[in-house]
Amino acid sequence: MPDILHKVGIKSSSPDAVYNALTTIDGLSGWWTRDTSGNAKAGGVLRFRFGDGGFDMKVVELVPATRVLWQVADGPEEWLATRISFDIKQNGDWTIVLFKHQDWKAPVEFMHHCSTKWAVFLISLKSLLETGRGAPWPDEIKLDAWE
């Protein structure tokens, strides 16, 4: 099954700081969507909203400073049961995030859109950690008429 893959390096940050931005309501609100709520603990469900739509993510795996895994519990049909992971490691002065959104059923046009959009938000994560200021929804780059 096709996957969306990304990598961003965050300069002069740390695995702990990146993990915090991926595992707290405050952190997630700072780079993905300002309308984030729910339970960020393992087994909890996070709610990400973007105006009319959004995603509910079950927090499946949390390894401090190392790994985060979500499974989509609710959202657009193409996203249901797909999994999203963030693997964190340090490389010299850079904290590296390897991102994977896997188990898409087919490489549909919406998957192309989501791939580019994930890059936009991962660059927002990088900006949040490097400068203190991300560009979460509704302030992120709009890619097409769907938004």
Next chain:
Amino acid sequence: MPDILHKVGIKSSSPDAVYNALTTIDGLSGWWTRDTSGNAKAGGVLRFRFGDGGFDMKVVELVPATRVLWQVADGPEEWLATRISFDIKQNGDWTIVLFKHQDWKAPVEFMHHCSTKWAVFLISLKSLLETGRGAPWPDEIKLDAWE
């Protein structure tokens, strides 16, 4: 084999303008790398350089205002013989580019990097066409210590 997929919408542009930015030295220099040279015609080879390294692309298919297909003729080992396509269509006020970089042998870390980096450059293409100003190498967003 895994593919990199992306989609960007360009507002108030046209399929002809997007095609021009993908098929002329001047256009390509405006969003991917300022160090672009070679023969942009079908059967020609385009040379894209980024300081020490870069890619040579054979122009395999050109359908005006509709489709561009390149095959990698020289570059990093992971890129050799992979193919890169841009499919263009109009959707209301938006010109849509569906991008695919296909035939990667394995989903290695470098593929994650290239996926995010393609998004950075496709947003540069969007910016070039919407505002007259892209962010080609060496002025694009740097994603990690490799750059």
